[in-house]
Amino acid sequence: MTVNERRAREREQRHRLILAKARALAETEGWDAVTTRRLSALIEYSQPVLYSHFRNKDAIVAAVALEGFAELTEALRRARSVSGHARGALTVAVETYLDFAEANPAVYEAMFTRTVPLPFAQEDTPEPLRAGFAEIEAVVAPYAYAHHSATLAEVTWAAVHGLATLTRDHRLRPEEHRQRVEVLVDRVTGRGAGR
Structure with missing residues (x-):
């Protein structure tokens, strides 16, 4: 596996993780609880990393x-x-x-x-x-x-x-x-x- 392939796979995994955490949080606490700050903490990545996947909430x-x-x-x-x-x-x-x-x-x-x-x-x-x-x-x-x-x-x-x-x-x-x-x-x- 090349470095680019590995990065692409890791990016896709992060993308899926963000969505899974957003979905789980929304199901338990509602969409108002889903913030980029909260998601960043849940996925253990900085907000700029989250914003590299999604423009906004x-x-x-x-x-x-x-x-x-x-x-x-x-x-x-x-x-x-x-x-x-x-x-x-x-x-x-x-x-x-x-x-x-x-x-x-x-x-x-x-x-x-x-x-x-x-x-x-x-x-x-x-x-x-x-x-x-x-x-x-x-x-x-x-x-x-x-x-x-x-x-x-x-x-x-x-x-x-x-x-x-x-x-x-x-x-x-x-x-x-x-x-x-x-x-x-x-x-x-x-x-x-x-x-």
């Missing part, structure tokens, strides 16, 4: 969000592959999304409720965001009218995000979780529309 939060999108995308991809039929794939995807939001509240916050410099629904949207949206679109596409699968995916995503956020904030009755998922899936699939 917003860049760290955005990087954590990108990791979260990649993880959510992979979870949705696995969920879609387990069900043998379209309705089951949609149900499992909704449950997987809600489980991810509940298990990773700070990451979910970084992804969807904090202001981060990530463009959504634009030409320069990063691949992890595009891939996650594609997974949502894939499970709703069988229920979309011609050429409207992206719109149905947006509406479904908005509904699931609303459920995740309201559940996190204890605004919904916990005992009705399964029924809410069933109602959402019924509406997306067109089942029970006349009830």
Whole structure:
């Protein structure tokens, strides 16, 4: 291994360490506790070293969000592959999304409720965001009218995000979780529309 290869590997390890520590700190104490000074102490490197990886805290939060999108995308991809039929794939995807939001509240916050410099629904949207949206679109596409699968995916995503956020904030009755998922899936699939 050359010196440059070793340096690049060490830099990548530091990069991952910064993100892991930021994520762990945010999950235990919230994003307000994540400061460059605190992270520098946790990773045992100076602030200039931290700044050589990330311009500021917003860049760290955005990087954590990108990791979260990649993880959510992979979870949705696995969920879609387990069900043998379209309705089951949609149900499992909704449950997987809600489980991810509940298990990773700070990451979910970084992804969807904090202001981060990530463009959504634009030409320069990063691949992890595009891939996650594609997974949502894939499970709703069988229920979309011609050429409207992206719109149905947006509406479904908005509904699931609303459920995740309201559940996190204890605004919904916990005992009705399964029924809410069933109602959402019924509406997306067109089942029970006349009830």
